[in-house]
Amino acid sequence: MKLHFASLFVLIGLSLHAAGDLSKPIEALRGVQKEGQGNEAAGKAWQEIVKADAANLPEVLKGMNGANPLAENWLRAAVGVIADEALKAKKMPVERLVTFLKDTKNSPGARVVAFDLIQRADAKLAEELTPTLLNDVSSDLRRHPVAKLIEAGDSALDKKDKETAIAAFTKGLSGARDEDQIKALTKKLRDLGQAVDLPKHFGFLMSWKLMAPFSNADRAGFETVYPPEKELHFDASYEGKSKKVEWVDFTSKDEYGKIDFNKPFGMEKSAVGYAAADFFSESDRPAEIRIGCKNGWKVWLNGELLFARDEYHRGAKLDQYKLPCQLKKGKNTILVKCCQNEQTEQWTTEWEFQLRMCDATGTAILAAK
């Protein structure tokens, strides 16, 4: 009998140990940093975590909260292994995963994984949850309800029910954050005679002051500090590439917010241009400046360099670069340096960028004035 109690004690101890133990290996995964730092400890910790019971999935997912993207991948891989076993054994803790999904304090990345697990374990339940995700903080999770609304709108159109279709498409557009879905919905709504304000939906900055051209001979202008990087005086003029240059007002008519230097300044080559805009924020808040540009570029917010990229004519797209930043209440000044190189091929004529202000989900932040 003594032996029996002893065994029980050991078993309970082991069980508690196993449950409590995950915090340390999870911390090891969260500790990985740049250039492979922490990989060795993480590799060992990962082996411990993947042995965990499926009941621990929410805890492992929780480890992704606030983790860097490398640590997220370590944890994502561990969740995948545990989940494969849980699916085989039909032990997926679906209810707790739903609770995890519904708690928006959990990180978007972890909640996307949770939804995926729910979908794999109980597709019907995932379907039921889908409409609740239309205004989620995760743009990935929004895709599902938006797709459903597109289907619903199309179905209504098949039945000649235009009003229901417009309602579904409009609701879908309100939640859509991915370009492909926004484009599809915009076309459907416009085909039905509805107006869509894409610059407002995306939060493009349409009106700028532009100054150009300065020299970018031998691509040296990218690193050359021209006067607009030292001072922003919009009534000033400076010696440019071949003549005096001054600030000009420019408002884009492109609904994807393209700011085209070729329009006011001609088809310059080996040239540097600057664009400046004020953005009024209602509050101190985190934000993302998202830029698409196929030229060399730099972006400053309130005098702080956010990022610089010296790649030319390899392609541009919406949200090509996402620059996390902090807006202050009131006026914020954005300065963009846009560099054209010396290439003469037809596909190298563009000297332009598009820039929008949004939150991490991609929801437009509109200027207070």
Next chain:
Amino acid sequence: MCLTAGVAKADWLQFRGPNAAAVSTEAKIPAEELKIAWTADLPGRGLSAPIVVGERVFVTCSSGPGQETLHVFCFNTADGSKRWERAMRATGRTMSHNKTCVAANTPCSDGDRVFALFSSNDLFAFDLDGNLLWLRGLTFDYPNASNSLGMAQSPVVIDGTLVVQSENDSESFAAGLDVATGQNKWKLERPKAANWSSATLWKGAVALQSSKGILAVEPNTGKTVWNYSDGASTTPSSVVTGEVLYAVSHGITALVPEKDSVTQLWRNEKLNPGTASPLVLGDFIYVVNGAGVLIKASLKNGDEVWKLRLKGPFSGSPVAAGKRIHIVNERGIFQTIDPEAPEGKVAQEIELKESVLTTPAISDGAIYLRSDSKLWKLQ
């Protein structure tokens, strides 16, 4: 963790197989008449080629609206059943030209581990059973290391060092990583120019090709062994056999590199590969030009022997086993060529009816290739 001992004979461990030469070194060769043995569905596209380690075939693909989901698959060679799958999330940029995708780099293996690099600069090391050993986010580490058209340089592994290249217009580099930890042993600045060519292994050195030429480095230190500086292609990769490196440089330039010097044997500017890399089989070099014409030329002097128009266009490279060359065009027409026929001859065609933009692998008498949505075994 399962660490197998050594590399089995039938393994095809990297882009273009043994020594990155695209020629099978096995005695067992594919049959004259090949048939589809099995296919396995993939959830996303890829330009990466499959690799084979023992009875496992590995392949990568990317999926999702922004190609952010990165998949590494392991299938059984016998029947195509899935052994394991890992799905990760890109930490680097996933933008690419529409023709390519994020799963563009072919993985490689040292026989014990599989190293999967993606265009987003995400790099994962797994053991053969799918245990994650380490990972890197090379754009997370070096934020301007990316190419908006996409990257495709395939890593190579040699003597405990994994050599990766991320050569682009901005933060361009090559690095040697410890296979056990993923940490840098060395990191070299590389020419600031987009580059899709892959490294070649030559006499214990790693030959890094770029628009400037070919730099051979010691794998463990990154120190220069020799340097050829007369320019080279940024798409098709060079090939090595015996003492000679056939560089994709001004057509094909035959080089004999030695420590600190490089001797040029011959150059033929008309041997101009399109996207496909050349291969050497027997006493001849074979080049597929941009028009889809296969050119056979002498290894001794580069003189052309014959030309054979194939059904192109080609993004993938030819591979060979025994006396046959195999290549798949972009429309999925698999072609087997008899290069010993007087003017060359297409001996067999198989229509896969799917887009194929990559290079086959050969192992144990079978050919593995991947299309946009499937992994195929031909036997």
